[in-house]
Amino acid sequence: xxxxxxxxxxxxxxxxxxTAARTEFxxxxxxxxxLRAIARTAGVDPALVHHYFGGxxxxxxxxxxxxxxxxxxxxxxxxxxxxxxxxxLVRTFLMVWDSEEGRxxxxxxxxxxxxxxxxxxxxxxxxxxxxxxxxxxxxxxxGVDREELQLRAGLAAxxxxxxxxxxxxxxxxxxxxATHDELAAMLGPTxxxxxxx
Amino acid sequence: xxxxxxxxxxxxxxxxxxTAARTEFxxxxxxxxxLRAIARTAGVDPALVHHYFGGxxxxxxxxxxxxxxxxxxxxxxxxxxxxxxxxxLVRTFLMVWDSEEGRxxxxxxxxxxxxxxxxxxxxxxxxxxxxxxxxxxxxxxxGVDREELQLRAGLAAxxxxxxxxxxxxxxxxxxxxATHDELAAMLGPTxxxxxxx
Numbered sequence: 001x002x003x004x005x006x007x008x009x010x011x012x013x014x015x016x017x018x019t020a021a022r023t024e025f026x027x028x029x030x031x032x033x034x035l036r037a038i039a040r041t042a043g044v045d046p047a048l049v050h051h052y053f054g055g056x057x058x059x060x061x062x063x064x065x066x067x068x069x070x071x072x073x074x075x076x077x078x079x080x081x082x083x084x085x086x087x088x089l090v091r092t093f094l095m096v097w098d099s100e101e102g103r104x105x106x107x108x109x110x111x112x113x114x115x116x117x118x119x120x121x122x123x124x125x126x127x128x129x130x131x132x133x134x135x136x137x138x139x140x141x142x143g144v145d146r147e148e149l150q151l152r153a154g155l156a157a158x159x160x161x162x163x164x165x166x167x168x169x170x171x172x173x174x175x176x177x178a179t180h181d182e183l184a185a186m187l188g189p190t191x192x193x194x195x196x197x
Numbered sequence: 198x199x200x201x202x203x204x205x206x207x208x209x210x211x212x213x214x215x216t217a218a219r220t221e222f223x224x225x226x227x228x229x230x231x232l233r234a235i236a237r238t239a240g241v242d243p244a245l246v247h248h249y250f251g252g253x254x255x256x257x258x259x260x261x262x263x264x265x266x267x268x269x270x271x272x273x274x275x276x277x278x279x280x281x282x283x284x285x286l287v288r289t290f291l292m293v294w295d296s297e298e299g300r301x302x303x304x305x306x307x308x309x310x311x312x313x314x315x316x317x318x319x320x321x322x323x324x325x326x327x328x329x330x331x332x333x334x335x336x337x338x339x340g341v342d343r344e345e346l347q348l349r350a351g352l353a354a355x356x357x358x359x360x361x362x363x364x365x366x367x368x369x370x371x372x373x374x375a376t377h378d379e380l381a382a383m384l385g386p387t388x389x390x391x392x393x394x
Contacts, residue, residue, distance in 0.1 A: 111311055114304070114366055124367045150371025154363045155383055158372065159352075162359025166351045169311055170321045174347025175355065186352055190387050 014052050016042045021059045026118040030060060030125035057130045064123075065105050068096050070131050078138040085139070086192030090184045093160050098180070103168045110161065132157065139195050152194040159190055211249050213239045218256045223315040227257060227322035254327045261320075262302050265293050267328050275335040282336070283389030287381045290357050295377070300365045307358070329354065336392050349391040356387055 020042035024033045035056055039046040053059045057071055073096070077088040097106045112119040135156075136149040144152075163183070166172040178186075217239035221230045232253060236243040250256045254268055270293070274285040294303045309316040332353075333346040341349075360380070363369040375383075 107311070110362075114308055114311065114362075120367060124369060127367070128370065147371055147374075150369070151375050151379065151383065152371070154369040154372035155356075155360060157369070158359030158361075158363040159356045159387070160359065161362055162355030162357065163352060164355075165307075165311075165358055165362075166355040170317060170324070172321060172347070172351040172354070173325065174344055174349075175351035177344075178348050182348065186348065186391070189390070190356070193386070194383070 013042075013044055013048060017044060017049055017052060017059065018062050022063045025060065025063060025122045026116075029118075029121045030056075030123075031129065035059070057126070060122075060126050060130070064109055066096075067105070071134065074131065074134050078135070082139075082196050083192070084188075085196050086190065086194075087184045087188030089156070089191050089195075090160070090187045091180060093164075094180050094183065097164060098167075103164075106164055107168060110165070127157070135195065156191045156194040159187060159194075163187060210239075210241055210245060214241060214246055214249060214256070215259050219260045222257065222260060222319045226315075226318045227253075227320075228326065232256070254323070257319075257323050257327070261306055263293075264302070268331065271328060271331050275332070279336075279393050280389070281385075282393050283387065283391075284381045284385030286353070286388050286392075287357070287384045288377060290361075291377050291380065294361060295364075300361075303361055304365060307362070324354070332392065353388045353391040356384060356391075360384065 017038060021033070021038045024038050024041055028037070033056070035049045036046050038059060039049045042049075049059065053062060058069065061067075061069060073092050077085060077092055080088050096102060109123070113123045114120075132150070132153040136146075136153050140149060163175065166175040167178075170176075214235060218230070218235045221235050221238055225234070230253070232246045233243050235256060236246045239246075246256065250259060255266065258264075258266060270289050274282060274289055277285050293299060306320070310320045311317075329347070329350040333343075333350050337346060360372065363372040364375075
């Protein structure tokens, strides 16, 4: 390390930023953590954080090992036909999580959110601002207030999280062996009713 | 303790049976555990297990601290009008779990099922045979095969488990502060569509 504590570029820098971000997100929550604070903890220039990750949601996605950019995936779903939003969300969820290593990462995320208050808060704030904020803003329509939109988005998320627990954890017959088409046919209309009635 | 290892009646016996049952269910799973084996491990006469608990589902409910008889609750829902099964299930779920100590017990159950294979297996077998078996048998109708019924029951359960995680764990705005009426209005039609379309 140099005397000023700044690291050179490369894999070490990226790893150092992720480690620092994990610390900051856990201590401050998602909302109160800045890229500047992450850079300071990592001992790197803030420009390097931008360079490696883009922005805060991408740093968070790296910390929780998402391996996808949720904003980009959601934008793609929302750009499609409104009457197919429900089914498209189900298929996107399955694309991200429904592989052997996807399940492992999903379970690690849920277990951590269920056992550590810091992880719970971090995940909640991230979901609200980077995932559901986008969905509800795009689907907002007259006559539905903000609180009801949040309820609807939360129940849609709950349906997918709960399905995943039945499929990956409890390995419930019927759910564990359903195809993506079967799940999309059953769950699509549920999400559609919640999000774009 | 008497020389034959049989315990006298009373609170100690009940507690000894629960401890023995916890051991047996964890080791053998729900299905393979018999009341006779529980009695043997507890060092009591099998008739005493019947006397204190009734049957295996009631012993299990005591082990996981359910504090309700799921079979009786489900029977009550299924005895009501078929077109209100979805909403009645939502209201029953909330009645059982939606108090401060109910939430604690729900979380303990889910955490345990998510982290110990024995607990997962035990809960899955109990749910299949004592909870969902009853629901799907009662709601079975022509043109829907057994596998699809299991999928439908599993997705209904997933919706409720997922809602509870959003409400009790993530404390997601909109879901965390929704009233029972609001939840019944949103979730009732979902469960109705899955279980009694």
